Each structure stands twice: as structure tokens, then as C-alpha cells.
Amino acid sequence: MARISRLESLTQALSYICSQCVRTSLAKRPQQLRTLHASSRRRQAPNGVLAVLEERGYINQIAGDRNALDRLLQTRKVGFYAGIDPTAPSLHLGHLLPLMVLFWLYHHGHNVVSLVGGATARVGDPSGRLTSRAKTAELVHETNFTAMYAQLGSVWDNAIRYGQRHGYEAGATGNSELLNNASWLDKLSILDFLKMMGHGVRLGAMLGRDTVRNKMEKGDGMSFSEFTYPLLQGWDWWHMYQNNGVQVQIGGSDQYGNIIAGMDAVKYIAQNSAEVPQQSPWLDAAGRLKDDHMPMGLTVPLLTTASGEKFGKSAGNAVWLDRNMTSAFDLYGFLLRSSDEDVERYLKLFTFIPTTAIASVMAEHAADPGKRRAQHLLASEVLELVHGREEATKTRAEHQALRNPNLALLGQPGKSSPESDGSSTRPGPDRAIVPSSLVLNTPFSRILYHAGIVPSKSEGARMIAKGGVYVATAATSITAPEDDSKSDLHFVQLRDQKPEEVRQYIMNGMLVLRVGKWKVRFVEVVEDANFDAQKLKAPGWSEWKAQRSSG
Template identity: 45%
Template sequence: MEEARMQWGRWAKEIQQGKRESFIQHLESRGLIHDVVGDRDLLHRVLTEKRVGFYAGIDPTGPSMHVGHMLPFMILAWAYVWGLPATFLLGGSTARIGDPTGRRTTREQEHSSVRRANIASMHIQLKRLGASIEAYGLKHGYKRQWIWRRALTNNNTWWNKVAAIEWLRDMGAFVRLGPMLGRETVKNRLNSSEGMSFAEFTYPLMQAWDWWVLFRKGCQVQVGGSDQYGNILFGMDCVKQASRNTALQEEKNMLDDELDRPLGITTPLLTAPNGEKIGKSGGNAIWLDKDMTSSFELYQYFVRTPDDAVERYLKLFTFLPMPKIENIMQRQNQDPSKRVAQHALAREFVELIHGQEELHIASQQHRQLFGSRHESDEEKPIAAKPDTGPPESYRSPFREFANRAAGNRSLVFDRSFNKILYSAGLVNSRSESHRLIMKGGAHVGGSSDGTHRVEMRDEVKYQPIREGWPRDKANEFIVDNEFMLLRVGKWKHKIVKIISDEEFTKLGLQAPGWDATMGKVDDGPGKDEKK
């Protein structure tokens, strides 16, 4: 750690001497900062003199993140490759309430099984994003250093343990109602026929408590979209009060040194051409889960970027160095019809989110549909690996559900796990499923005590599927009698939504191991098994 401290000190001197770009200058040059919450010069000093932690949060109110969520996470991505600790926060608890900012009505409450499924999906998505950022950074010359730190945490971790009296004692006691009542969202809702619930009113206080928990672990800077400015400002004041007044003497800090105080950054909001915010509520979300928005569709979305926005997007959504972007724009301006900049943007973003193989598939589909590729305009793609997924006819038609498949009761209840994995489309055959289980490569979500079904908590936990489990063991892992979480390897997972056989047949769905013609289970040989 002493070596890292000395390295940061050398960099600080170079920044002060004008020989090195500071982190805030880097973010500003790429257009990632909409506002600094607090004093900009103080933030510059903090980021120059200290290796402080950053965090950004997202509530799993949907099954997937979308493009609009990425700007705060791009700041985390840059922080990570600059050696600043980055924390991705999943709001498992705050999602139960829902942020009222900018909303005219109360957010509709989701069933607990839907919320848990969303948490599972987004947890895996954020975990993949962290790994993708590291791989994408390496491509652009940012080789991982031992001091680099990133974390993914769910605020259920503390909200399931903290007592209400502790929350009120350390934070609620020092918050005045005046500023909370004066917020625009609160005034609008209180003056409307809808009104505002007490739970929604306290949402900023919950978000502030999240920051207070993370602040004590080194997360001094919170990042959010520009619509989060009020919540971040409120949270900043709450963290200061909690730090100065906490009943726990060992955690009390008067913050006399201004370099130790919390600060915030907001990013620009991504909007559609008509000015509407891009997102689920606006009905115009471009999802980051490829089961909801395919890699090809994501590629096409960025290829359609207007000419007057593409340079800005290259700075916001990629790690391309500024001279490279300038070069791309020069070529773009020579012949805008070739859409050189748009293709560069699409390639970079698809690779960042889904990796090189998916980029190859998306760009290949584009060429097949729209003609040949100019070698000078695109990099040569890598060779694609053969598809190891389930047959196309067996892939779920439920594209609105990320990483989810519909399974009828007969394909799940009282079935062995090697058959369930096959029917869920996670493997190509039951023999492959059996081999994975033998090697410990297949997992099921939730927990069981071996005697009865146990309800899964909001945390996402998996355990290995064991060879020799009885056939009805799977029943113990069916959550709320509605769904099952399955995972193969590190990243490949499925949330199996269980419906009746009748509904499955009525919807015209198919799955391996199901005879659609006869409307019954077909336990014939798997794809590579002999009769």
C-alpha cells in the first residue's frame, strides 16, 4: 500500500505541474460531467491528492439495465482503470420503495418473485459488466494493476440488519423537514390528487444511508444521472451530519479536513431525439440484455446515431483516446454517408457490453443485410466460435424477460436436474448436463435444508447441484412456487418461470424434452444421445 501511496503522490505532483491530466479534467474532456455536487475545485483537489472511492447505484425495478443507465457506470469504468476504487451498488431494498424523483404517480409494487428475479438478473449483469470493463480497458492499454479495486454489493446486505431506531438515531435525528418538503418532486406530488406516501418521502433518506455505509468504507464520491442531483446533494449533507453525530465514537469524524468530505458527480441524461428521457418508463429503452435487445439490434441502434451526436457519444460511451476520435471524425466528415463514426461507436459499445464474439456476430449480420464492409472503416473481426447454445426453435419467445425461459410444471416438478438444465436451454443434451453436474459446473439458486422448501432471500446465492440428489430434490428450490434460478459455469444463467402445462401449450411454447404435439413430457434421447 505504501508503494501505491507514493505512486499517487508522484502523479499528484505531475498534475500540479501541468504535466499530467487530472481525473476530473479527463471526465470533463469526455463530456461525462453534467454537474459537480459540491465544490468543483475541491473535487479536483480530492481526486488529485487522494485515491478515493466512487460508487453508483441502480434499483432493480426491471429485468435489465438499458443504455441510459450506462453513463454513471462509464465514470466508474474510468475510475477503475485509473486505479480509483469503484463500487456498483444494487438497490435490492430501495427497489421495494422506488425513487419518486420526477414521477407523478406512485410506482406500482412488484410481486416479491418478480423483484427477486430482477435482482438475480441485474446482479449477474453488473458482475459481467465489471469483468467486461476490465477486458475492454486492456484492449485500450489499461493493464490491470494490483491496486485496482471494484466491488458489487446489494444494499440488502445492511438494510436486512439495521434496526429502524439506529437509522433514525444516526441520520433521521439530524435531518430537517424543511429542505425535504421544499424539493420540487415532493411539492408537485403533495399538490396532486395522487399525493405521496411516507415510504416515498423517505426514499432520499434511504439513499443517504446507503452512502453513509459506503462512505465509511472509502466511497467518498457518489455518481448519478442529472435527475439525481437533489438526492445526491441531500445525501451529501446527511453523510456529513451522520459522520459528525453518530453514536458510535470509533466512527465519528468531524470532517475538519475538507478533503475528507463527501462529494458528488452527475452525468448528462441520455434522451431520445424528441427530448424524452430514455428508459423503461418512457417505453424507449434499449436494453443491455441480449435476450431483450439483441447484439445486432444494439449495434443498429448506435449505427443510427445522428451525425450531430456521434462525436459526443464516442467520448461518452467508449475508451477511444481523443486523438483517435478526432481522426474518426475527420474521416466521417469526408463522407458522412459511410457512417464511419457510427460504426466505430457501435463496435466499441457492443464489445464493451457483450464482448468480441457478440460484436463479430452483430457486425456480420449487418454486412449480410446492408452490403459489404469497407476494410478501411472497420477493424477485422475475430473468428467466431461455434454456437454452443440451444437450438433456435427452443429459445424462449419471451423477449421481454431477460435471461428467462418459460417452463411448464411437468418439465420442472419431480424432475432430475440434468433434465431441467436441458429443458431450460442451458445445455445441448442431458448427457452434457450430467457431465457438468459431475464436475460441479451446474448451480441452483436459493437454499434448502434437505427436508422442505425454503423461501429464497433477496440476496442471490447459488449452490452446486449434486450428483445423486433424488429426483424430487428440485422441488425444494422452486421459489414462491413460481420460478427457479439456474446457472451453468460463471456467467450463463436462466430464470425459469414456471407456468401450467395448459398455458404452456396454449401459448405455443416449445422446450427440449417437451412433445408439443402430444402435450406431454418426451424423455427420449437428448441431442447427442443414442437410442
């Protein structure tokens, strides 16, 4: 990866992205992209977009008057924002929930801001945590910010195209902006901060919030920087309230306290700061905020499975939206394994498919659950939103090719999809090429290492011992475990298979391994000479050749 520039140099170039050019170019796309569900979209929101969001399960809590927000949304364009701190180089699947709310609002004509916390990430949000975040080097912050900012821009481009395919015309949308809070927080002096906001902040209220109380009583204490995080977030809101018309904040379920603090901050500054002109459009003649300009907020629910398991970055099983961290194939596979209890809810949360169409899909799914129609639809739609339609189509074809090990993917070695040209597959996040000498008559624990699936042979042995590794088989004499009866491939758990048994799992030059519940890896086994001729590399290959030469 090329060396990135200093964060300060990005604040002007990356302070916002206007979607006008994208919308203009999309308006020229073929009409067929806009045919699906256009009439259904219009029928779905007779009572306004808030009713749509509630029906689909996006609303956890509303901070403010729900009916007032509903009336406002049906009266004029309203500004919304959702913020994400770049504490990692990629968004994860959980981040899609607040973003989906922005997408829905945008396609219903409202103005939205996606805010990347280039400044607040250096402080660290303590919400929902008992331990402080580890300190991160400035270069890591810059790298994370640059990657996530670009990724958000790409996801927004896909969301606009995806919305058009579902009938949302470009001319009927609102405005979307992508902002970096470092562009104003880096210029904010502490004296101005205290002068405009400090007098309106009461310590009693702040100390009484759950995040503060829990961290001080049950955790490792709270630093001053963590204590001021909600105030910085409130300043973000005030900046966008006056400059971008942002009236409503969207956050996760753990952000309700921060949203309340932000509402108080915006109201206090708007009504009390000498820096605010008395003729401001949001103030009445007495200098008080008008009812229809009151800041409000809403939170989305915590993303969980039907069994109550949380998945997101902090839960230890992150599903990343960067294809170099979670490949498109793995993302599709993860969603494909959604339980029948979860898939309808996920279709409502992660797609633009109308609820009437979702009900029809679920009826078809109930008639033949083994075909997993609903799960394939979910996976395909989410991949289109995250990686684009072309990648979604290709990945769906790869997964459908695995419905039978004799189909194109495994029937023709070297092909990564039924449409590929037959040349040898290039290594990638979901596939590896390994010379035959590192596979044949080799323990599976070492094969995992040579394929780059685990960092060491001992780690491979540990994962197998814990029962976390499976191998695909087409052999009818080997019985697949009951819990895999719905999988496209039949997997058997690796336990005490002998090295000489490896051959029986190689299907037309390919081993298919599964790590955990959903990460599938393809291991193409090629002749040693062919491997070297392509100048490929595999962990342990140089050492193996050196040992053979010395012997």
C-alpha cells in the same frame, strides 16, 4: 429459468464481488489486447481524471467544491459509488452513463462500488415522477435483483478486458466492488435509523425539494415510504463511507436532490452520532469532518438524442443490455442508426477511445457519411463493453454482410453469419424460422404474427396501418424511401401489398423485416416437411395444420 432462492439467502453470497481474480487472470492475456491507444491514454489526462470526464461530457453538476474534488483526485485514491435499483430484470443503455464514469475512475486508479438496491427497490425512488410506482410482487423483486446483479458482474468483467485493450494495465487500476444494500438495510432497525439519522433531518428542507413539491402539488401525492427514500439512500452512503471509503456518489441528473440529502446525512452522522469513534480518520481534533473527507457528488447528463428525445426505460423505448430483451443484433442496429449529430457525443460517452482518435474518425466519417464509419465503430465498441469482444465481432460481421442483399447472409439460406456452417439457423430474438405455408400468399400482418414479431394478427395489421413495418428488398424496380438512404439494406414501408406479392421480397429463402426505426428481424422460410422434421414451432402452425386436416 430455474427457480431462484430467497433474497435473504443471497445477501452473504452476493454481498460483493472482488475483481482481483479477474485482474490476475487478465494479466496473463496476450499482449496484443493492450496495444490500442496506450500512449494516447497517458496523454489524455495531464490535468487529472476529472478533466477527462468533463471533456467527454460526463459531468452535469458537481455537488461540492469542484476544485477540491479535482485536487483530491490528484492526491490520493478516492472512493466512488453509483447505485441502481433493480426495477426491471436488465440494465438499459441509459444505465451505462454512470457506469462509464465508474469505469474511467477505476482505470485511473480510484476505488469504485456498483450498488444494486436489493432493499431500496422495494420502496421505490420517486425522483422525477408524478405517479407512484406500481407495487411489485416479492418474487419479481428477487428475480430482477438476481438477473441485474449477475449482469452487472458480467459488464464489469467486459469493462476490465475492454480497458486493457485500450491500454489500461491491470496493476494501475483501483478496486471495484459489487454490493447489495439489502445486506445492511435488512439488518437495520427503525430505532437505530431514527437515533443516528432522524435528529439531523429537517422537514423544511425535505419538503422544499423539487421531487416532493412536484409530486404533492402536481402528482398523486407522496407516501411516507417515498418520502423516506432519500434517507435510505443516505444511509447506504454512510454505510459505504465508513466501511468502503466511499466519498463521492454518482447519479443521474434527477438524483441531485438525493445526493445533497445524502451528503447532509453523512456529515451529520459522522459528526454527531455517539456510535462514531472520536478517533475516526475522517474527523479532526474538534470532532468535525476534515476538508479532504467531505462527501461530494456528481450527476451525469440525461441521455437524449440531438432532437431532444429521451431514451431510457421510462421513455417507452428502452434499449436493454440483456440480449434476451434486446438482442445483440438489435443493439448494434440501434447504435448504427445514431444520427451524424449524435454519434461523436456517443463515442465520447460510451467508449474508451481517446478524443483525438474520435476526432480523426469523425473527419473520415465527414468525407463519406454513407459508409457510417463512426456509427459502426460506436456499435462495435459498445457491444464489446456490454457483451464481450467475440459477440461484438460476430454481430458486426452480420451487419456488414447486410451491406448488399447478395452477400453471405442472404446469399446462403440458413446462415446467421458469413462464418456459420450452413446448418439451419436457430430461432432467436432477431430471427425466426417459419414454414412456407404460413408465408407464401399470406398477408404481411399474419406473417408478423407467425414469425413471433407481434402477439396477434390484429396487432400486425395495426402496426402496418400505422406505417411502422418495413420489408427489405434488393429489387431495383422498388424505390426505397428517402429517409432510409443511409441504411445498409433498402427497406420499403409495408402498406397495401397483396399476399401474392410476398414472393418478390423473399431473397434466397429469407424475408428481412424491420419494425420501427431499428429492430430488424430475419424470417427464414423453409419447406413444411423440413420445419416439422426439425421439431420447430411457430405461432399458428398447429392451428393451420388442424384446419387443413379437418378440411
